[in-house]
Amino acid sequence: RITFSHLFLQGWDSTREINSYPPAAGPLAIYKIKEFYDTIDYAFDAYSKLNEAIGPYSYTDENNHMTGMQLCVYQYKKGIIFGFNESYIFDSEIEEKCYNITHNIYTEGLFASETYFKDIEFKFSALVHVNLKFSVKTVNLKAAGPITSPDCYRFDIEIKFDNKDHDGQMLLSLDAEPVRLKCKGDTHYVRDNELDLFLRSLLNFLVILICTLSFTLCSRAIWRAQQLKTITNNFFKLTYHRELSHNDKLEFLNMWYIMIIINDILIIVGSAIKEQIERKTFTSNQWNVGSVFLGTGNMLVWFGVLRYLGFFKTYNVVILTLKKAAPKVARFLLCALLIYAGFTFCGWLVLGPYHMKFRSLATTSECLFSLVN
Incomplete structure (x- = not known):
């Protein structure tokens, strides 16, 4: 995102890369109509000179020819302001209109958006926001290491002109949504670490196997406990003519086992996603989803270690105190x-x-x- 902001966003500088407080600079914005067109011209000119960038960026066309941009305008259906006599005409319904920008700089010269859109009237008093969209492709060599091969991506870039406050300041921002692609064509990746890749996969499958075994044993223990609860309840009915109380029935439900079952499920799913990512099965990046499963499961595993501290006399007092105080602490x-x-x-x-x-x-x-x- 920072690279694309430097390449395509007019007025962007390095002071905006750091989120400091108070901020080193004010919000990136434009205040004049000419600046609106200049920003579009700057982005188009930078897009046409994509080969000058240090990064290995290409156009989305199969022949690496420059593709067009798309300008989407969102504005109120009616938004006419007569400031001199404090009156207006306003319809809050928002209309969307998109225009394709196709211009060949080699045959038609430099691109000028103000001339290109001369037949289109932009009503800035009714303008809500404008999005300038285009895409680039690249191969990410950063991911290439002892285990993984390079990844292919398409970045859907969107420059946003935000005028929803209608205060004379149109904010500028840039978003780049990565889409992982399946690498094809002439790809050659020398890999001399098949053993490392095999050991990584072996570790993933070993974790899945152990967690599956743990899940099975804990589920079996809970099922046996519920059977024992039923037998005990029937015994009390026949012998003492009363049923077990609610608290007595809860004694047959081991919450530690419930937590272990949950973390086993999370780790199994997370490890499966991790293995699929390493095998390049997913076309999109699923690291965020996998990290949530693995991270949450890992946290519950460490919580489960507290159960074993209860076998020591000193620590058992602490565990029992926490258990007794839990309802009051929750309140x-x-x-x-x-x-x-x-x-x-x-x-x-x-x-x-x-x-x-x-x-x-x-x-x-x-x-x-x-x-x-």
Whole structure:
């Protein structure tokens, strides 16, 4: 994203790459109609000179010929303002219109968007936002290492002109959505580490096998416990003419086993996704999904270690204390959460218009959490 911002976004500089507080520079924006067209011209000119970039970027055309851009305009159906007499004509329905930009710089000269769109009237008073879309392809050699081969990607780049506030400031931003492609054609990757690849796959399958065995044994233990609960309950009915209480029945449900079953499922799914990624089975990048499964499962595994500390006399006291205090701690946390939510909404509503740290609920919550810590 940073590379594409330097290449295609007019006015971008290195001070905007670091999220500092307070920010080193104000928001990247345009304020004049000419700047709007200049920004489109700058992006088109940079796209036409893609071969000048240091990165190995190519066009999406099979012959590596420059493909067209698409400009999508979102504006109110009617948005005419007469400031001199404080009147307006307004229809809040948003219309979307997309225009393809096809221009050959070798035969038609430099691209000028103001001339290209001379027959199209942009009503800036009614403009909500504009998106300039185009795509590039590349091969990522960074991923190439002792295990994995290079990956092929298509980046769907979108330059956004945000005018939803209608305050005379049109914000600029760039997004690049990566789409993983299946590498084809003339690909040659020398791999002298088949043993490493085999050991990596062996580790994945070993983890899946152990977790499957653990899942089976824990499920069997829970099933046997429920059978024992039924037998015990029937015995109390016949012998003492009463059933087990609710708390007594819960004694037959081992929550440690429930947690182990959950983390086994998470690790099995995460390891399977990891193995598929390493085998290049997925065309899209699934590392985010796999990391959530593996990370959550790993966390529950370490929680499960607390169970074994209960076998020691000293630590068992701590475990029993935590177990006894858990309901009261949960009630305390619920009350604290309500108070925290109250302060968050208060800060967002009161300080939001005046301070950048309180402009959204997310940033307000982060700021309050930092103060609590």
